[in-house]
Amino acid sequence: MGRIGLQLRATLENITGLRAAGEDFRWYLKLKCGNCGEVSEKWQYLRLMDSAPLKGGRGSATMVQKCKLCSRENSIDILSQTIKPYNAEDSEKFKTIVEFECRGLEPVDFQPQDWNDYDEKTKESVGIYEVTHKFVKC
Numbered sequence: 001m002g003r004i005g006l007q008l009r010a011t012l013e014n015i016t017g018l019r020a021a022g023e024d025f026r027w028y029l030k031l032k033c034g035n036c037g038e039v040s041e042k043w044q045y046l047r048l049m050d051s052a053p054l055k056g057g058r059g060s061a062t063m064v065q066k067c068k069l070c071s072r073e074n075s076i077d078i079l080s081q082t083i084k085p086y087n088a089e090d091s092e093k094f095k096t097i098v099e100f101e102c103r104g105l106e107p108v109d110f111q112p113q114d115w116n117d118y119d120e121k122t123k124e125s126v127g128i129y130e131v132t133h134k135f136v137k138c
Helices: none
Strands: 002-013 027-033 044-046 063-066 073-078 095-103 105-110 115-119 124-137
Touching (some): 027 073, 073 105, 105 124
Antiparallel strands (some): 002 095, 002 124, 027 044, 073 095
16 A cells, blocks of 8 residues: 555634644544455544554554454554644645555545634634545555
């Protein structure tokens, strides 16, 4: 499967940028088995701080799991050096914000959230709206 990038598009209101901060940031995804096509029913999250060994001592990955349908062991890894902020100048354009190394597990859905609030200091509303995404091969 190789590398798959998550592209985000959003409208930012009075926000200079957003980013995945820290190793405990959770990327909520639905994942598909590359062998049989089974898609996870529940949202699963990946974090940089998580690491699981690959079978046969072939290293590790962010997530390693056995498919419930075909029993194949699959893995997916967050490529930390590819995490990028989504800035004000990116507003309303697609931008790759992270890439995953996919070995049998392919992301098929991402759970973003619209967010809005009020900045007391500047007396302005702030928000992230119309969040959409797509996955692209890298």
